[in-house]
Amino acid sequence: MDAILVGVTVLMAVGMGWSIGANDAANSMGTAVGARVLTLRQAIVLISVFGFIGAALQGSYVSKTVGKGIVDLTALAADPARGGQGTRIALVATFASCLWVALATYWKMPISTSHSVVGAVAGAGLALHCDIHWRVLRGIFVCWLATPVGAALLGYVMYAVLRWLYPRLVPERYARRTLTLLIIASGCYVAYSWGANDVANATGVLQGAGILPGYTSVILGGAAIVLGIMTWGYKVIETIGSGIAHLLPLMAFAAQLASAVNVHLYTLMGVPVSTSHSIVGAIFGVGLVQGVRMVNVKILREIAFCWLATPVIAGVLSFACCKAVTWVATTL
Secondary structure (H helix, E strand, C coil): CCHHHHHHHHHHHHHHHHHHHHHHCCHHHHHHHHHCCCHHHHHHHHHHHHHHHHHHHHHHHHHHHHHHCCCCCCHHCCCCCHHHHHHHHHHHHHHHHHHHHHHHHCCCCCHHHHHHHHHHHHHHHCCCCCCCHHHHHHHHHHHHHHHHHHHHHHHHHHHHHHHHHHHHHHHHHHHHHHHHHHHHHHHHHHHHHHHHHHHHHHHHHHCCCEEEEEEEHHHHHHHHHHHHHHHHHHHHHHHHHCCEECCHHHHHHHHHHHHHHHHHHHHHHCCCHHHHHHHHHHHHHHHHCCHHHCCCCCHHHHHHHHHHHHHHHHHHHHHHHHHHHHHHHCCC
C-alpha cells in the first residue's frame, strides 16, 4: 500500500509540473509573442530550455520552503508513527493544486501556481491536524501582495527611463535588431527565474516528505514543466501577450526585465511567489506610462479574482480530498 501511495504521489507531482508549464509558460515569453518579436513556436522552445536550466540550478532554494516551511513534512517523514501523513499531504496537495491549475489553464486564465500549492499544503495539513507554520504563511502572503506592486513599479520606472534613453543610446539603423535581441534575452531571464522559483510548486512536497532526494525531485519537476510547456503552453500565452495591454517592443522588454528581476529576488530569499503576479503587474506598470487606456481593466479584474480565489479553492479541495483519502486508508 505504501509503495502504491508513493508512486501515485510522484505521478501527481509530475502532473502538477505539467500544469505549471501549461499555465505559466506565458509569463516568460507571452509579452514577446504579443509584441510579435517571436513566433509561438520559437517562444515555447526558449521557455523550455531556460525554464529547465533555472529549475536545475536554483530550484532548491524555494523547494525547502514548500517542503518544510508550511507543514514540516520532513519531521512527519522522520516520525514512524506519522510518516504516512507526510506522504498523504504530498499526494493530496499535488492533486488538488494540479486540478485547479489545469482548470484555470483551460479557461486561459494566468493564475498563481504558488498560491495553489501553498493553499493545498495548508489545507491538507489542517485536515490531518498538523502544525501549520502560520508565521511563514503570513510572510509568504505579504510577499504575494508585494509581488505585483513591486513589478508594476519596476515596469513603470524601467519603461519610462528606456523610452527616453534608448533612442539616444542606440543608432536608429540598429534599433530594431538590438531591441529584438534584448526582448529575447529578457524573456530567457524570465524563463530562468520562473523555473527556479516554480519547480518547488511541483516537487517541493516530494523532497519534504522524503520521497525523493532534493536534486532528483528538482530535475523531475523541471522535466514535467517542460512537458507542460510543449503540450499546452500556448493557451495562456494569448491572454498575457495581447489581452492585458497592447505592447510595443520596448514595452515588452521593460515588462519582462522588471518581472524577471522581481521574481529572481524572491527566489534567492526562498519565497514561493507568483510569476503570473509579477508579469501582469509589470505589464500594468509599463501600460500606465502610455496611459490607463492602454490597459484592459476588465481582464485585470478577472485575473485578480482568480488570484484571490486560488489559495482558498486549492485549500478547500485539498482539505476535502485529504479527509476522503484518510477515510479510505483507515477503512482498508
